[in-house]
Amino acid sequence: xxxxxxxxxxxxxxxxxxxxxxxxxxxxxxxxxxxxxxxxxxxxxxxxxxxxxxxxxxxxxxxxxxxxxxxxxxxxxxxxxxxxxxxxxxxxxxxxxxxxxxxxxxxxxxxxxxxxxxxxxxxxxxxxxxxxxxxxxxxxxxxxxxxxxxxxxxxxxxxxxxxxxxxxxxxxxxxxxxxxxxxxxxxxxxxxxxxxxxxxxxxxxxx
Ligand SMILES: N[C@@H](CCC(=O)N[C@@H](CS)C(=O)NCC(=O)O)C(=O)O
Numbered sequence: 001x002x003x004x005x006x007x008x009x010x011x012x013x014x015x016x017x018x019x020x021x022x023x024x025x026x027x028x029x030x031x032x033x034x035x036x037x038x039x040x041x042x043x044x045x046x047x048x049x050x051x052x053x054x055x056x057x058x059x060x061x062x063x064x065x066x067x068x069x070x071x072x073x074x075x076x077x078x079x080x081x082x083x084x085x086x087x088x089x090x091x092x093x094x095x096x097x098x099x100x101x102x103x104x105x106x107x108x109x110x111x112x113x114x115x116x117x118x119x120x121x122x123x124x125x126x127x128x129x130x131x132x133x134x135x136x137x138x139x140x141x142x143x144x145x146x147x148x149x150x151x152x153x154x155x156x157x158x159x160x161x162x163x164x165x166x167x168x169x170x171x172x173x174x175x176x177x178x179x180x181x182x183x184x185x186x187x188x189x190x191x192x193x194x195x196x197x198x199x200x201x202x203x204x205x206x207x
Pocket of ligand 1: 006009055069
């Protein structure tokens with residue numbers, strides 16, 4: 001098997017954190033290769049033959065099967081190594097984590113990435129940019145942070161009492177918001193700040 005990653009990539013980071021939580025070591029347990037945006041090995045024909053989308057992460061299994069979605073890759077490792085569970089236990093537990101992870105993707109991560117792509121100088125000449133759309137998404141990110149702060153008044157982690165993939169998705173989204181969008185957690189959002197401190201203190205945060 002081989003895991004293909006992208007240096008500083010938000011979605012690859014999700015998989016890195018997930019593996020770290022599972023105590024699965026990159027390199028020792030899972031061979032990997034990391035591309036970067038400059039040399040763009042993920043746009044080379046050999047890689048596009050594996051994933052025509054040219055995106056990362058990609059997990060290639062020994063029989064040549066390719067998984068090219070972060071959550072699908074996480075699901076594969078969840079089944080391979082169920083402990084600690086990061087995708088919920090039982091019908092209701094799994095459904096709750098799925099619900100929250102999708103919310104974190106659709107309500108937070110995608111708007112954060114969209115704001116980044118449509119407003120940041122890094123993407124000039126690399127992507128078509130519509131700054132007004134980026135500003136709309138930025139307002140959505142700000143509103144969703146306030147919403148999540150309210151949700152975290154009721155529960156310790158995004159999907160309930162225990163840490164899960166939904167926390168990982170929110171964590172990488174807010175990392176990007178803070179870094180690339182200059183949108184840190186506002187001081188008054190004390191629940192979000194408490195949660196942020198907890199997930200950032202986990203060893204996996206450095207993965
Ligand atoms: N839905 C996919 C998205 C993958 C994706 O967009 N990856 C970005 C990195 S965060 C990428 O490969 N970008 C490189 C590029 O577009 O050239 C997933 O979750 O894996």
